[in-house]
Amino acid sequence: MPQNLKILGRDDFSPSTFALEVYHPQLAIAARPGQFVIVIVSRGAERIPLTIADFDREKGTITLVIQAVGQSTKQMQDEMVVGASFLAVVGPMGIPSKIGHAKKVVCVGGGLGVAPLFPQLRAHKENGAYVMGVVGFRNENFLFWEKKFASYCDELIICTDDGSAGIKGLVTLGLEQSISKHDDIDEVVAIGPPIMMKAVAETTRPHAIKTVVSLNPIMVDGTGMCGGCRVRIGEETKFGCVDGPDFDGHQVDFDDLMTRLRRFAADEHLALERWQESCLAKGVTSGKENR
Amino acid sequence: MVRKIANPHRTIRTIPQDRTPIPEQPPEVRRSNFLEVALGYRSQDATLESERCLLCTDKPCVAGCPVGIDIPAFILKISEKDYRGAYDVLATSSLLPAICGRVCPQEDQCEAVCTVADTLEPVAIGRLERWIGDMAIEEGWASIPYSRPNGFKVGVVGSGPAGMAAAADLAKAGCEVTIYEALHEAGGVLRYGIPAFRLPNAVVDAEISNLTKLGVQIECNTLVGRLFTIPQMLNEMGFDAVFLATGAGYPRFMGIRGESLAGVVSANELLTRANLMDAGDFPQVGTPLGMGEEVAVIGAGNTAMDAMRVALRLGAKNVHCIYRRTKEEAPARAEEIHHAEEEGVQFHWLTAPIEILGNGDGRATAMRNIRMELGEPDDSGRRRPVPIPGSEYEFRADTIVYAIGTNANPIMGQTTNLDLNEWGYVKTDEEGATSMAGVYAGGDIVSGAATVILAMGAGRKAAGAIKRYLGIRSVERDETRGPYGVRPGEKIHTRLMMPSGAKYDT
Numbered sequence: 001m002p003q004n005l006k007i008l009g010r011d012d013f014s015p016s017t018f019a020l021e022v023y024h025p026q027l028a029i030a031a032r033p034g035q036f037v038i039v040i041v042s043r044g045a046e047r048i049p050l051t052i053a054d055f056d057r058e059k060g061t062i063t064l065v066i067q068a069v070g071q072s073t074k075q076m077q078d079e080m081v082v083g084a085s086f087l088a089v090v091g092p093m094g095i096p097s098k099i100g101h102a103k104k105v106v107c108v109g110g111g112l113g114v115a116p117l118f119p120q121l122r123a124h125k126e127n128g129a130y131v132m133g134v135v136g137f138r139n140e141n142f143l144f145w146e147k148k149f150a151s152y153c154d155e156l157i158i159c160t161d162d163g164s165a166g167i168k169g170l171v172t173l174g175l176e177q178s179i180s181k182h183d184d185i186d187e188v189v190a191i192g193p194p195i196m197m198k199a200v201a202e203t204t205r206p207h208a209i210k211t212v213v214s215l216n217p218i219m220v221d222g223t224g225m226c227g228g229c230r231v232r233i234g235e236e237t238k239f240g241c242v243d244g245p246d247f248d249g250h251q252v253d254f255d256d257l258m259t260r261l262r263r264f265a266a267d268e269h270l271a272l273e274r275w276q277e278s279c280l281a282k283g284v285t286s287g288k289e290n291r
Numbered sequence: 292m293v294r295k296i297a298n299p300h301r302t303i304r305t306i307p308q309d310r311t312p313i314p315e316q317p318p319e320v321r322r323s324n325f326l327e328v329a330l331g332y333r334s335q336d337a338t339l340e341s342e343r344c345l346l347c348t349d350k351p352c353v354a355g356c357p358v359g360i361d362i363p364a365f366i367l368k369i370s371e372k373d374y375r376g377a378y379d380v381l382a383t384s385s386l387l388p389a390i391c392g393r394v395c396p397q398e399d400q401c402e403a404v405c406t407v408a409d410t411l412e413p414v415a416i417g418r419l420e421r422w423i424g425d426m427a428i429e430e431g432w433a434s435i436p437y438s439r440p441n442g443f444k445v446g447v448v449g450s451g452p453a454g455m456a457a458a459a460d461l462a463k464a465g466c467e468v469t470i471y472e473a474l475h476e477a478g479g480v481l482r483y484g485i486p487a488f489r490l491p492n493a494v495v496d497a498e499i500s501n502l503t504k505l506g507v508q509i510e511c512n513t514l515v516g517r518l519f520t521i522p523q524m525l526n527e528m529g530f531d532a533v534f535l536a537t538g539a540g541y542p543r544f545m546g547i548r549g550e551s552l553a554g555v556v557s558a559n560e561l562l563t564r565a566n567l568m569d570a571g572d573f574p575q576v577g578t579p580l581g582m583g584e585e586v587a588v589i590g591a592g593n594t595a596m597d598a599m600r601v602a603l604r605l606g607a608k609n610v611h612c613i614y615r616r617t618k619e620e621a622p623a624r625a626e627e628i629h630h631a632e633e634e635g636v637q638f639h640w641l642t643a644p645i646e647i648l649g650n651g652d653g654r655a656t657a658m659r660n661i662r663m664e665l666g667e668p669d670d671s672g673r674r675r676p677v678p679i680p681g682s683e684y685e686f687r688a689d690t691i692v693y694a695i696g697t698n699a700n701p702i703m704g705q706t707t708n709l710d711l712n713e714w715g716y717v718k719t720d721e722e723g724a725t726s727m728a729g730v731y732a733g734g735d736i737v738s739g740a741a742t743v744i745l746a747m748g749a750g751r752k753a754a755g756a757i758k759r760y761l762g763i764r765s766v767e768r769d770e771t772r773g774p775y776g777v778r779p780g781e782k783i784h785t786r787l788m789m790p791s792g793a794k795y796d797t
Contacts, residue, residue, distance in 0.1 A: 026518060026519070027518060030517065030518050030519065035517070040475055044569070044575070044576040044577060045576075045577040046568075046577035046578045047475075047568070047578070071577065072577055087475075088475045088511070088512045089512065090473060090475070090512040090513070090514055090518075091514060091517065091518070092514075092517050092518065093514060093517060095705060220560060220563050220564060220567075220568065220578070221473070221474060221483075221563060221567075222473075222514075223473045223474075223514065223540065223700070223702065224540045224541045224700045224701065224702060225483070225538075225540040225541070225542075225559055225563065225700070226542070226556075226557060226559050226560035226563050226564075227541070227542040227544065227556070227557040227559060227560055227693075228556065228557075228560045230544065230550075230551070232551065237544055237546065237550070239541070242541075242700070242701050242702055242705075243701070256551045259551060259552070259553070259653040260551055260553070260653075262553070262653060263553030263554075263581065263653065263654075264553075264579050264581055267573065267574070267579035267581065268579070270574055271573070271574045271577065271579070274574050
């Protein structure tokens with residue numbers, strides 16, 4: 001039996017995006033759609049929150065999908081190969097998504113958000129709902145999991161910025177197509193960059209369709225202790241880690257979220273530069289973009 | 292081998308009149324290091340101070356101690372130079388003398404009611420306790436009775452002071468104890484909250500290693516409630532009882548404008564980044580600190596003092612304390628305020644923030660404050676601060692730290708059916724029993740934010756209740772292991788590695 005936290009599988013979707021299948025049987029059993037984990041790659045590394053993109057209770061694994069943008073995620077891209085292990089994986093964290101009695105659901109995912117959308121989409125389908133998927137990517141090279149999505153969707157719209165796959169346009173275009181085709185949508189689920197979730201919430205607001213978004217604020221402990229992940233929901237301050245990560249998209253102050261996501265931008269830049277230098281010094285080239 | 296003590300018939304006239312001072316690092320030196328302020332007694336200091344105890348018969352100090360340490364007995368042992376004996380007296384009541392000697396508010400507890408204090412300064416009980424606690428760590432003493440296993444399995448949720456205290460008592464009674472900790476290191480608030488200059492990491496490490504020597508299993512990275520639930524622990528995982536000691540968490544904010552700006556953090560966030568994640572070493576470590584140069588901390592409790600003094604040590608140019616009442620009402624220990632003052636923290640009493648201002652790009656640059664005056668007493672008996680109209684002013688600050696208390700952490704409420712009180716804390720009876728059979732709770736998750744020693748007291752009380760619940764009446768000792776379970780020459784603790792220069796000799 002493999003040791004806990006070991007990487008059993010890895011799938012590189014693009015030069016910067018990849019999926020890791022991590023062995024943690026107890027976590028695979030406990031995980032519910034919408035929940036996240038915090039991982040630590042190595043001693044002294046950050047605690048990084050990542051939404052659970054899939055779980056396989058028979059294999060005892062959870063799947064995480066990562067975009068290598070900063071120092072920590074690039075380190076993960078380099079070091080977390082099959083057979084390697086995380087130092088720590090803790091979770092599942094956050095309140096599971098409510099898979100209620102919605103009969104007709106549109107699941108909207110953008111970029112990397114497509115991955116954590118999957119467990120919710122599958123749960124709605126297994127719950128008997130009519131499920132439509134709208135997934136957006138920069139171009140066909142960044143496309144992933146389209147077959148996985150197709151097998152659980154009654155309708156699937158793929159959107160790319162340049163039209164190299166599916167329709168040309170943003171996910172809101174795909175969503176509008178779904179809304180105009182179906183006037184009985186009970187719920188829209190949106191996961192992706194904040195700007196995308198904001199656009200989705202604005203698209204559904206005039207139609208008064210319930211819209212659930214999954215937020216990804218910066219956090220340290222993930223257990224409600226530090227308050228770094230606080231978000232503005234209507235007039236209230238909530239903590240993404242223990243009050244979320246799912247919130248009513250029509251209540252979320254996305255501008256506030258985007259501001260707060262930038263609060264360590266300078267530090268992140270510094271860490272990345274420093275790490276790339278150390279990679280060059282060690283003769284490791286993969287620290288650079290587009291290996 | 293008990294030596295004769297000097298002055299066996301002590302009276303208030305014959306004892307040393309002055310409290311023995313403790314050697315301290317000068318403020319201008321310590322404000323740039325993480326070594327302790329008070330470097331600890333030397334043996335001559337401890338002997339002298341021990342002779343100030345009147346060994347009075349009514350022992351008000353014992354009643355003043357939340358865990359009921361037989362204080363005159365351990366002090367007498369110090370006078371007799373029987374230090375191991377002094378440790379054993381401490382160890383029968385307190386799991387963590389090296390910790391409690393440092394962080395207990397003795398001035399409100401044992402020392403407040405000391406008979407000597409009627410006339411002179413009270414006996415420095417905390418300093419003596421710390422001295423013995425440190426000696427135990429250095430010498431490798433431990434109170435490990437090697438009880439025969441009684442077959443009961445107890446789960447403890449949270450590895451802070453309440454969880455540690457309960458785990459130690461239950462393990463000593465022969466239970467198989469597992470502590471679950473959500474973070475990647477054990478110790479709870481002792482690790483992420485209290486900074487090293489108040490409680491060196493080596494002391495926390497030693498006490499945790501003491502627990503593991505007792506046979507306690509510590510599982511980090513385990514979020515109980517989410518990875519598995521309390522009912523699962525009882526029904527599926529074979530635990531006979533569970534003790535919940537998850538702490539309060541969930542820091543409060545004020546809801547004023549500008550709170551979302553970069554640079555506005557809770558004290559918990561700043562302290563966790565600094566203490567648990569070593570963010571002071573960024574970018575050598577992965578976690579940034581995110582602190583600027585002009586730091587304003589809102590609140591005047593112990594957490595506020597910790598946050599301010601950490602900020603100073605991590606390079607803040609100016610550190611300000613913003614508190615809406617006066618120094619007299621400040622909830623921090625007087626000693627902590629005094630230390631912060633000495634280190635250069637600027638106190639702004641009778642001042643409340645009303646808004647945080649930004650630079651237009653999401654970063655805090657200043658705060659707007661208003662002056663206050665004290666009005667009529669409120670529910671807490673303290674005079675209510677009232678804003679003085681027209682006294683608003685702007686104040687430069689790029690880092691604003693909230694240290695105004697915490698609310699109950701919602702995870703237990705979300706994942707169990709336990710009865711909670713109106714503030715979301717777990718409801719228990721006096722002994723810590725919750726509404727669920729076999730489930731006990733104690734520490735901040737029951738009381739709201741309090742102190743390390745109160746949490747330990749709650750942990751010990753609940754451990755006693757769990758023992759009664761499980762029907763554990765007597766503990767079978769394994770006498771072959773020697774009186775303390777320690778073979779001659781066997782070291783139990785990891786050695787306390789005091790940073791060089793910490794040994795102070797005058």
